Amino acid sequence: MHVLVTGGAGFIGSHTVDVLLKEGHTVRILDILEKPTHLRGKPDYLPEEAEFMEGDVTNRRELEKALKDIEIIFHFAAYMDYLTDFSKFFHVNSAGTALLYELIVEKDLPIRKVIVASSQAVYGEGKYLCKEHGIFSPNIRGIEQLERGEWEITCPQCKSVATPQITDEEVVNPQNQYAISKYSQELIALNLGRRYHIPTTVLRYSIVQGARQSFYNVYSGVCRIFCLSMYFDHQPPIYEDGMQLRDYVNIEDVVKANLLVLDDPRADYQIFNVGGRKGYTVLEFARILAKTFGKKFNPEITGEFRFGDTRHIISSIDKLKALGWEPKNSVEKSVRDYYGWLNNRVVTEDILDYAEKKMKELKIVRRIIV
Numbered sequence: 001m002h003v004l005v006t007g008g009a010g011f012i013g014s015h016t017v018d019v020l021l022k023e024g025h026t027v028r029i030l031d032i033l034e035k036p037t038h039l040r041g042k043p044d045y046l047p048e049e050a051e052f053m054e055g056d057v058t059n060r061r062e063l064e065k066a067l068k069d070i071e072i073i074f075h076f077a078a079y080m081d082y083l084t085d086f087s088k089f090f091h092v093n094s095a096g097t098a099l100l101y102e103l104i105v106e107k108d109l110p111i112r113k114v115i116v117a118s119s120q121a122v123y124g125e126g127k128y129l130c131k132e133h134g135i136f137s138p139n140i141r142g143i144e145q146l147e148r149g150e151w152e153i154t155c156p157q158c159k160s161v162a163t164p165q166i167t168d169e170e171v172v173n174p175q176n177q178y179a180i181s182k183y184s185q186e187l188i189a190l191n192l193g194r195r196y197h198i199p200t201t202v203l204r205y206s207i208v209q210g211a212r213q214s215f216y217n218v219y220s221g222v223c224r225i226f227c228l229s230m231y232f233d234h235q236p237p238i239y240e241d242g243m244q245l246r247d248y249v250n251i252e253d254v255v256k257a258n259l260l261v262l263d264d265p266r267a268d269y270q271i272f273n274v275g276g277r278k279g280y281t282v283l284e285f286a287r288i289l290a291k292t293f294g295k296k297f298n299p300e301i302t303g304e305f306r307f308g309d310t311r312h313i314i315s316s317i318d319k320l321k322a323l324g325w326e327p328k329n330s331v332e333k334s335v336r337d338y339y340g341w342l343n344n345r346v347v348t349e350d351i352l353d354y355a356e357k358k359m360k361e362l363k364i365v366r367r368i369i370v
């Protein structure tokens, strides 16, 4: 089939492109080559067999050109990070998605399926259980609480420490510009899809890991920051107490999920989590990484925290499992893959400084007040 992959020069998009080509599809990439993700221009890993169009999903003319003769769309292009140019998140992620459906309807394009990349971020702090008052969806932790070094989520009624639950697809609670824009993107895609009979599937990825992940995302995953820190013989920064739980999913498993929902009509007009199943604390993850790199890890709890960080989040994968998907690859493999990728690149130490400086500028990293 003729497939358009928006954001196909990026991490998840490019791996999906590789497998689509292997499966005999004809692939076109539409990507703006956003900086700093693509600081050196078009990445060398893009296969020649895929047609590459440099262009913007928010540009009507460029998107229309990219949609010519297309039957399937993987929509990965997005504005990410946690910077404060709020409107850009909605311009790219929400308006860009609306434009996609607008053109499909307006030009009566023969699209058979759209798969939209969303994020676990839409759950915010996820779901918690208070023994006394039951299940609730917390708001972000207040700055006063964090400055006191009180990390755990408490019940809004009795203030006792609550227990994080595995989060299914039912309740969302997006709490930052990225998450809100991704949730609005979901609503646009699913509702316009349903209304105009354009089969659409939304995938909410947990933290995806593997080779080709950008070195430059300021606020990006722990794998990037920790790998780069260890690579340059720095101790990785541990925020809060390092006991934050996350689930990590390997890129190969993510691509399998992408292809599965493409082929399975039961996935039409549905939302699925794509997660790693098991939660790891940040400290556990750092230990796995240190072992892979053969480096010593002396965690230093400095009293710093990132305002707006989620305390714990682990996605339930039961819904996608019912369609026959399961994550097969370990976190250890993801780390090895990223390590291999890092070793084959020219990376300079200023990459770490770049992210650190940006986070300080934005006053994201703060310190407890004792």
Ligand SMILES: NC(=O)c1ccc[n+]([C@@H]2O[C@H](COP(=O)([O-])OP(=O)(O)OC[C@H]3O[C@@H](n4cnc5c(N)ncnc54)[C@H](O)[C@@H]3O)[C@@H](O)[C@H]2O)c1
Residues within 6 Å of the ligand: 006, 007, 008, 009, 010, 011, 012, 013, 030, 031, 032, 033, 034, 035, 037, 038, 055, 056, 057, 058, 075, 076, 077, 078, 079, 080, 092, 096, 117, 118, 119, 120, 182, 204, 205, 206, 207, 208, 209, 213, 214, 221
């Ligand atoms: N990587 C993760 O852990 C993760 C987790 C949850 C959700 N996601 C979602 O998955 C998708 C892909 O993420 P990724 O990790 O591959 O990111 P990435 O930055 O590696 O890739 C995104 C690509 O989109 C392109 N792009 C950005 N704005 C564009 C525009 N206006 N027009 C055309 N192209 C544009 C970029 O140049 C880049 O190549 C995104 O929608 C993201 O929100 C990723």
